[in-house]
Amino acid sequence: MHTLRRLGRYLKPQWRHILRGIFFMGGYAIFSGFSIGLVIPIINKIFRRSDQVPEEPLGVWTGLQSTFSRAQDAWNSASGGLKARFGETRDVFVDGLVQIQDRAEPLDVLAWLCVVSLVAVLLKNASDFGRKVAFIKVEQGAAESMRNDVFHHMVQLPLSTHSKYPSGQLVSRVITDVELVKQFTINTAAAFVHNLIQVLLFLGITLWASLHLSMVSFLIVPPLVLITGKLASKLRRQSGRAQERIGQVTSSLNEILANVRVVKAFTTEDQETKRFSEITGGYRSAAVRLLRLDSMAAPLSEFWGVLIGVGVLYYGGQLVFRAENPLSPERFFLFFLALVSMLHPMKVLGNVITRFQRGAAAVDRVFEILDLPKETDLPNAKRVDRFEHSIRFENVSFSYDEGRPVLREVSLEAMRGTTTALVGPSGGGKSTLVDMVPRFQLPTSGAITLDGVNTQELKLKDLRQLIGIVTQETILFDDTVSNNIAYGYPQASREQIVAAARTANAHEFIEDLKDGYETVIGERGQTLSGGQRQRLAIARAVLKDPEILILDEATSSLDTESEVAVQEALDRLLKNRTTFVIAHRLSTVMGADQILVLDEGRIVERGNHRELLSRPSLYRKLYDLQFRDEEATQVVPDLP
Ligand SMILES: Nc1ncnc2c1ncn2[C@@H]1O[C@H](COP(=O)(O)OP(=O)(O)O)[C@@H](O)[C@H]1O
Ligand SMILES: [Mg+2]
Known part of the structure; x- marks a missing residue:
């Protein structure tokens, strides 16, 4: 019942179309009833022709007129004389038809019938068209708003929910399941009413006929x-x-x-x-x-x-x-036609239950998504528009799956304007840790504070507004270069975009593209190299100009040449910012104000490059393994 009410919400705005559709259903029923009613004069003519002599031939027009006045008489006698039962009224009407027939020339009757049947069939089909169009509008309108609803909800779901539902599944909820809902609930409900009306009508005719x-x-x-x-x-x-x-x-x-x-x-x-x-x-x-x-x-x-x-x-x-x-022949044929006409709508009604069941399953799948809790702010969430002092992790623990901790009792402080580098073996929890800063993941225990306020008490939008993120896989949209750079900032001017691209070392290659800044870069930026994509992502971050910057292996997948270009861009981006950096690049890590070594979710060592190298440490081991080769081939900045 609850589900029905929720579905009803999507139908409510469509009430005009629904009413129109029902009106046409009625029209369809009346004219299809009338169409088969025409069998009476035909049969009557065939069966009675021989034994009756027409008194006075009637033309097509007089025939119609006379039918009309007969029908009026019938109506009057029904509404005027309460004593006249419905059936009798119908008899008067039919007898009226019969009498006209009796008096008419067969050919006139034929012409008359042709005109009447044409009109009746035309009106019947026009009604059918009207009904279909009305319900197509209902269905499509409801499906549209349901899709938009699911989408709106989906983008607000926390990342943790997204990783539980594979993207293919979510796509099929929006596309296939909404389609099934449309087809098997809304469509079926309309078909139910439509066919029920017909069955009742034809049932009435059969009962009356015999x-x-x-x-x-x-x-x-x-x-x-x-x-x-x-x-x-x-x-x-x-x-x-x-x-x-x-x-x-x-x-x-x-x-x-x-x-x-x-x-x-x-x-x-x-x-x-x-x-x-x-x-x-x-x-x-x-x-x-x-x-x-x-x-x-x-x-x-x-x-x-x-x-x-x-x-x-x-x-x-x-x-x-x-x-x-x-049984009179015309009644018999009327009965026969009504019975045959009833078969199809009856079959449809027979299918209604199973169709509804299929629809209900799809409805459940759609509402399941709508029922997932989305990311929300606390009722009295605090606004924040700048970052003054520091970000602190206080005994933060976290696990994706219960019983398998990914972060254990992590504490750290990142002062404003400093760089914090995270190093450690892969799978150690580095990405997870930085994901907690923009609240992509919430700690299982412990707290993360920004200037002393728990980030969970801040407005999510405000918090994320302060943060820029560049990761290993850069996410670009199938749009122009300039729109990709200005993503989230549609108001950015061309000058701002170009300036950001220059800072990101991207301006030159963009100018060389076919349409410069207006080049459409294809799905996921497939027409660009890894380094070019990366520099667009950096330009995007430059334009956003965030207080806090997160670089998660931003240069890992690049070849040496583009790495140099990207690194330069990153160095410019890093200036005067509070940065968390996960990198395999020596210079970034070496220059960091503090280096945290993360192993199996624990911070096992901390200090700056010199301190950590000065004693036997995991950092030194990693350094030897990971950075030694690099050091040999690159100019290493002087250590302080
Ligand atoms: N969405 C996820 N669901 C479940 N486990 C995850 C998820 N993301 C990462 N993990 C696990 O958490 C651990 C830490 O991963 P991650 O933070 O990506 O490490 P790092 O960035 O240091 O390589 C790994 O064991 C990884 O398998
Ligand atoms: Mg990682």
């Missing part, structure tokens, strides 16, 4: 509908399986194409082709099974339909031709 035949038919129709329903549900299961298989085909294709370099390097083309053909083979057999069932559905369904038809025809025909004539 109570007797109705009773007989309702003994045979439901079981047949049930059997077709069974087949349909088998089909559905099978189609789910085929869907899964095609998913495997896509994901395997994606994986191989993304790693085609590796495939070539290891010359595994044949092996991958074989693996791929196994997957397509799996899809083929699932698809064949599905399509076989699917092909069975139409003939079977037609056969059931004809079976019902033949049964009713035979039984009803006997009633018609019996001497005492308990």
Whole structure:
């Protein structure tokens, strides 16, 4: 019930379209009822023509007029005389039609019928169109706002939640599941009402046409509908399986194409082709099974339909031709048409439950995301717009998974304007530690303070506004160079952007690009080299001009040449800033005000370069291993 109410929130803004859709549903029902009602005059003409002489031929126009006035009479007698029962009214109406027929020339009747049926069918289909368009608007509008909602919520989820949900999963929640919600709840609800109206209408017609035949038919129709329903549900299961298989085909294709370099390097083309053909083979057999069932559905369904038809025809025909004539031919055919028209909407209604079930599963998956707690500020979070003194970690411990601590009792103080270098074996917790400064992760115990205030009490936006981050993988967007530099600062002027690019040693290579600053750099900046991407990321940080800077292996993946360019850029960026740097570059680490050696989540050594080298230490070991070669090939700045 709760879920329904939440779904309703997305439908509420669409109420105009919903009302319009329902109006057209009504129109459709009326005109389809009217269309099959036309069988009465036709049949009547065929069956009664011989034994009645027309009194006075009527033209098409008079025919219509007369029908209208008859209908009016009928209406008057129904509304005026309360005694006239509904059925009698209908009789008056039908008898009216019959009488016109009786008096008319067959050809006039034919012309008359042609016009009337054309108009009726036209109106019926126009209603159908109107209904569809109205509900398409409802569905698309609801899906749009649901997608936007999920997206808005998703970007506010903490990073820890993002790492629990693989990005592929989140993508499919936004795309596929919302699509399924649209298809199987909103669409199904509309189809339910639409088909229910029709079933009720045709049911009314059959009951009115012949109570007797109705009773007989309702003994045979439901079981047949049930059997077709069974087949349909088998089909559905099978189609789910085929869907899964095609998913495997896509994901395997994606994986191989993304790693085609590796495939070539290891010359595994044949092996991958074989693996791929196994997957397509799996899809083929699932698809064949599905399509076989699917092909069975139409003939079977037609056969059931004809079976019902033949049964009713035979039984009803006997009633018609019996001497005492308990059923008039026109009523019989009306009954027959209404019954046949009822089959399809009944089948749809039979599917409604399973469709809703599929929709409900998708609804749950979407709401599961919307129910994940997002990053929020405390109710009375403090504003902060500058950083004055220091950042402190006080006994900070952290674990991603319970029982596997990644940081243990870490304490440190980074004074404003100083550089803190983090070194240590890979997996020691360096990245995790710096992630805690912008509150990407929250400590399991302990506190991180900024100028003495726990960062958890600060407004998250304000805190992050103070911090600039450059990491090993630079994240660029498929946009122009200048928009990538000005990311988060759309108001930046061209001068500011160029100045930032100059500081980042990026201006020259940008000028050399095809369209300079307006060059679109492609998905993830694939058209640029690693060093170029890195310098764009640095330019972005320069433009942001943050108080606090975090460099997480910002130069690790670069070749020597671009490393020099990037390093220069970084040195400029570092000036007068409070910096946390994780680096394998000797100069950055050596010049740091304090070096913290992190091993298995603990700070095992601290001091500056000279202090740490002066005694046997893990730092000295790392230094020997990691930096010695570098030292030999590079000009090492003089140590103080
Ligand atoms: N999102 C995550 N979920 C679970 N464990 C993680 C996650 N990120 C890192 N870890 C683990 O935390 C430990 C420290 O990782 P990290 O901080 O990246 O180390 P470093 O940057 O020093 O190489 C590693 O054992 C790593 O496997
Ligand atoms: Mg790391």
